[in-house]
Every structure is written in structure tokens, then in C-alpha cells.
Amino acid sequence: MEKPNSSLSPQLRLLLLLVIVTASSRCRAENNVVGGRGKQSTGVAFFIFGDSFLDAGNNNYINTTTLDQANFPPYGRTFFNFPTGRFSDGRLLPDFILPLIPPFLQPGNNIDHMAMGVNFASAGAGALVETFQGDVIDLQTQLGNMKKVGKGLRNKLGKEERDAKISGGVYMFSIGSNDYMSPFLTNSSSSLLFHASSSRFVAMVLANLTAVVKDIYGMGGRKFVFMNVPTLGCLPAMRLLMKNPNGKCYEEQVSELAKLHNARLSTVVLPRLARELKGFKYSLFDFSTSLHRRMTHPSNYGLKEGEEACCGTGKWRGIDSCGGKRSVKKEFEVCNNPTEYLFWDSFHLTDTAYHQMAREIWNPTPPPSSTITKTSPLAIVGPYTLHQLFHAAIHH
Secondary structure (H helix, E strand, C coil): CCCCCCCCCCHHHHHHHHHHHHHHHHCCHHHHHHCCCHHHHCCCEEEEEECCCCCCCHHHCCCCHHHHHHCCCCCCCCCCCCCCCCCCCCCCCCHHCCCCCEEEECCCCCHHHHCCCCEECCCCCCCCCCCCCCCCCCCHHHHHHHHHHHHHHHHCCCCCHHHHHHCCEEEECCCCHHHHHHHHHCCCCCCHHCCHHHHHHHHHHHHHHHHHHHHHHHHCEEEEEEECCCHHHHHHHHHHHHHCCCCCCCCHHHHHHHHHHHHHHHHHHHHHHHHCCCCEEEECCCHHHHHHHHHHHHHCCCCCCEECCCEEECCCHHHHHCCCCCCCCCCECCCCHHEEEEECCCCCCHHHHHHHHHHHCCCCCCCHHCCCCCCCCCCCCEEEHHHHHHHHCCCC
């Protein structure tokens, strides 16, 4: 098992990261970053909300459990060379759009650092405040933090420039997975899921998301990007937990909730917001389909393994032991080359996978024909690409 380098404190290592990687990322932007910080994206702020698929390290600074933290080795090993709090061996999807948008809670942040965007996401967070309550920063609290940033921008820039920054910004969301997984992970009979129908439970999740989006719209936000929820029964941890006898993805219960969420988000919630809110523009990234294509046809995406995680224990490395600091106090296994894997740990993806998906959402190209099925869409981003959103004119 790997041991952390104790010669530097986590805070000092993170400070050094910001100095070193910010400089080097500019040099490597053409090869490694989809959006870049070049002339085309200058002035467009990027505000990020949600869960561990997007959390850049906010949970490093809250009183929580190691289940909701990734600030220990081997996380971060392939790009940063030490853990940053991201649930990956390296970067997350937003890091390939605009590099190193700071976590809201990162010490030393000031309004100048936040002018190009802020990451509010929190691993374990849900749209419902009850989801892992007390251990995470729920979506409503993330909204409150965004409002604090909005006030700071007004004090720093003045109302006119602040309004232009907010209205021109892009707002990214990944939310819902924890709302649907938490009842099964905690086996809690008090969960709202066990006191409501699946349809009603999904409606509550989407209603909370909708309320937050409308609040940001009320602040002036007009451009939004949403990741839908993956087929949760295909994640290595959930496959192991749900114990499907045929060894395939678990298609019932938690996966059914995800499918219902995705269907309503794409056909009801987002089209309704577009009709009701003047100037509302959005991109919906079909994260579920993108992930499934890589699971079933990894070689088409330059991967060798689409089901087993790189880091963990047990079948599919589905026991969430990566790093050895969680509730499973076991030695853990780490693959030799994470770039060949889709999954980094029992729930999350590799730097390589996120890089590929960033390209898909920024300016998509048709997928390999062998990955297209009758039940999967050809286009997995729409109606706007992320590139189009970053350059879209604002109409109030």
C-alpha cells in the first residue's frame, strides 16, 4: 500500500500545485485542455455545482468522513503527483474546459481568484438536503455559496461588470446519483425513497434541482450544462453491492431510478425551463450513454478495461478501499497503468476517461459505429455543445 509523503503538509502541497500546475497548464493547453484559457474563452466564468464527479476538493475543508474525501494517495497520482481532493487519478471533466477552477472552500481564495469561476461541488452531495446529511455540502448550500460569490463580485467589480460576469457565465451541474444510491448504501429505513414511490422520489430530486437553476437564473445566469445520471447499477461498487447473479449490471431499483431521472430531465424538466425562462440556454451531456459505450466497447476508446476499477479490492475492485483509509481497512490494489482503465475507483473515472468526455461535451464528433445501438442516441450532447454555450450571446 502506498504511503503519503509526510514531508509537506496537504495545504502546502496544494499551494505548490497551484503555482506549478497553473503555469505548466498554460504551456500544455493545446494538447491537454479542450476549452483552454486562450483568446476565445477569455472572460467567460465557469461555475460548477454537484457531487464527486465534479468536486475539485471542497470536502478537504469540511468535517466529514474519508468516504467523502479523496485527499490521500493514490488519488491524483498520474497528473498532479499527489492528492488534491479530486476523486480520480488526475483531473475531472471541468479541468479540461478551464484548468484549475478553485474549490470555493480552498484557503487563500479571494474574489480575484473567483472571477473566472468557482467550483462549489461536494462529493456525496445530492439535490435533497437529507442525502448524506451532515457529511456533505448539499446543493442548496452550494447555491448559498454562489450567492456569496455574487455579492463579492458586485463589491469588487461594481453592479454592471458583476451582472455581465454572471450573465455570461456557464453553470455546470452533476447531481442526483447520491440521492438514488444513498438509500442502498446506508440501508436506512428512514430514507425518503422508502416512504414515496420511485416516481415521486425522482420528482423531488428534480424539483430541487429546478429550484436552484431558477435561483441562478434570477441572479442573471443564462447558460447551463447538465450531466445526467449514469446507470448506477453498472458502477463497480453497486454491481458488487447489489449482487446480480449473472454478474452483469444491476438493472433494477437504483438503475431504474437513474433511468427515470434521465428521461424526465431530458424530456420534461429542461424543455420546460427553456420555454418558461427567456434566454435560457442549456447543454445536456448524456453521461450515462457515454459511460456505457466505454464499458461495452473500451477498445474503441483506447482503453483495455471497461468494467473493473483501477484502484480498490475484490471483484471489479468494487470494494471502496482505494487509499486504505475508508471503512474497509484493507490493503488495496492499484493497476499499473490507469490510462488503460475507464474506472479509477469503485465509483469514479480516470483522468483519461474524463479527458475523452470533455472533448465529447465541448465539440462532439460521431461515436464509433459499433458503439451505437437502437436504444442509445447518436448525439449525446444537445441542444448546445459546451463550446457553443461558452460563445453564445446573452439575451435578457
